[in-house]
Amino acid sequence: MNPSAWPAPAAAVANTLLVNPTIASRASARFPLALLNLAAALDRNGASRIIDGNLDRGFIDTALDALAQTRFDALGISVMGGPQVAPAIALSRAVRERFPQLPIVWGGYFPTLYPDTALNADYVDYAIRGQGERTLPELIAALRGEGPPPAQIQGLSWKLDGAPVHNPDRDFSSDDAPPLLPYAKLGDPRRYLAPTFLGRRTAVHQAALGCRFRCTFCGVAAMFGGATALPAAQRLARELGYLKHGLGADSVQFFDHNFFDREADMIPLLEVMARLELPWWCYARADALLNLSPATWTLVRKSRLRMAYIGAESPNGAMLKEIRKGTRPDQTLEVAELCRRHGVIPELSFMVAPPHDTEAATEQTFEFIREIKRINPQSEIIVYIYTPLPEASRHRKDRGKRAAAPLLDLRGEPVVFPDTPEQWTQQRWVDYACHADAPWLSDDLRRRIRDFVTVLRCRYPTVQDLRSPRWAKRGLSAMAAWRYRLRRYDRPWELDLADRLVRLRRPQASGL
Known part of the structure; x- marks a missing residue:
């Protein structure tokens, strides 16, 4: 046939x-x-x-x-x-x-x-x-x-x-979880266990779904519209038990959109993690971590949480309100110190170069990052370009609310988003989707951001880098020290040259 x-x-x-x-x-x-x-x-x-x-x-x-x-x-x-x-x-x-x-x-x-x-x-x-x-x-x-x-x-x-x-949107559902995912359809699922700083055989898993917050730039908010659901403790124990005892995983990276939610709901899940003793990584919010009681933090330590990815976004309180983040800059500083005390590495992400007040906001973020590093040198820093979603891409509940000023490019023309999949494959739009570039960035600011990130990651190489030898990372850190101390970020040619040999890991591009 x-x-x-x-x-x-x-x-x-x-x-x-x-x-x-x-x-x-x-x-x-x-x-x-x-x-x-x-x-x-x-x-x-x-x-x-x-x-x-x-x-x-x-x-x-x-x-x-x-x-x-x-x-x-x-x-x-x-x-x-x-x-x-x-x-x-x-x-x-x-x-x-x-x-x-x-x-x-x-x-x-x-x-x-x-x-x-x-x-x-x-x-x-x-x-x-x-x-x-x-x-x-x-x-x-x-x-x-x-x-x-x-x-x-x-x-x-x-x-x-x-x-x-x-057709009309489908309401959020949290009751479709299978007894166990059909890992056998992947052939040998052990091929997906990878060495990371968490362990030699790190698995990924998603327990919680959605996020109750509605940040205007976030694809999760656009997809779920503020809905969220945490799993039952029995289900989490069953799923992680299979990863550990069935596949041999020794650590886990949670792809949850927001693992830490309300404290009372989190305690049974943390108790499961404490029994399994799997070092883990997850997404979290500064306010949620700050609201945990001392007893729950004791449970967090027992559960072996190693790193929490926290969207700090900006040191500007007005911008945080504009994007409906729901947190404050002082909470970012507090959570960096709190994580230091409890042995958890905060991986803090920032969005630089907003479409308005672009250069000043970026420099303010650089200084705020330096303050975080002073409070907790182990803090990992991820720097992205702020690339908001088009109004039409936001969840139906949020369209027309707090409408931002029109996005304009360098020439002052309105930004026109692609209307075909092929147009989204153009490098400038791939970079936009990956928060790596935006139409309103000048060449000078683009280079300024790149140079700052180069100096920062050489001065403080990520703990997630298992490939680069320790002596090389120590050498790069020493080379970058004077630039970082004196704020001489411009054109760090010697760091670029050394990094071509060392090839430091870039978590914002590769993840764990």
Whole structure:
């Protein structure tokens, strides 16, 4: 049979091919948690297969071979903004050319934030906004003629005569968690355990989902609209127990959007972590950590929390209010000291170069970072460019609220965001999605930020760097000391040259 002769008669059981296009190196590959959760949902009434482009560099050929050999009802592609858009396009085009009738579904952050843009591509038939654990199975059933039509599926965007149609949003759900993720679909899941500063075999996991805060720049807020849910302690114990005893993990990195929530809800989870004794890393908020009681901090220490990633964002209180962060600059300083006392490394992220008062705000942030380093030299610092979401990408609950001034480029012209996936693959927009550049940055300020970051990371090499030898990191720190002390950041040519040899790890680009 010609494999491109679609549609063929539906198979007895619904079957979906799920693909995670390449976005990281093999060494940085971690469990594709989104697809594992989707597969668990699909397998309740059907079947699925996962192809992970982070390990399989020939994932497009693998997908084409799979489609030629097995009947699938649809192809589901997980798409993050930034570097994952280009391989998602390449896969979609290849499948559309060879199997023109096969429905192609994009899900994840990119189609959630930019559904019109995703559907402007002729190789995307459906876009799932927000959570997909219910939406995708309902869509597969509809494609098989076994359920309500796509027009009645919440959280789904589709096309009518070539024009995008957006069904009502699906309400947040926290009750779809499977008993255990189907790790066996990844082949040998131990391939995803990696050496990090936490341990020799670090696994990744997501326990809590969503975040109750609604920061205007945040994709999590845009996707979940302030909803959040923590897991039951029994479920967390079961899942982490499997990672530790079933796969041999000796540490865990939580991909939770905000692990620390209300203290009373956190205590049972911390008790689980304390029993398992798995060193761990997570996202957290300064105010949440500051509000923990001394007894809970004792439990945090027993749980072996090693590092908490905290979005400090800015030393400017007015800006923090404008972006609805909900924290204050003094809390950032307090949490740096609090973490020092409890043996937790705070990994503090900052957004420099806002579109208004750009240079002054950036210099203020540099000085604030120096103050943090004075309080707690072990603090890890991540510097990003502030790249806010377009108004249309914000959650429906937040659109039109606290509308910011229009974004203007260097020429004073309004910033026009891409309206096709191909445009988002241009390097300037990949950099925007990755918080690495913005249209309102001048060359001088761009270089100033780069030079400051170079001096800072050479003066204080990250503890996450396991590859660079200690003597090299000590040497770089000594070389950078005078520049850091005298604030001579400009053109650190000697540090750039030395770093080409040492190649310090950059956590903002590579993560753990």
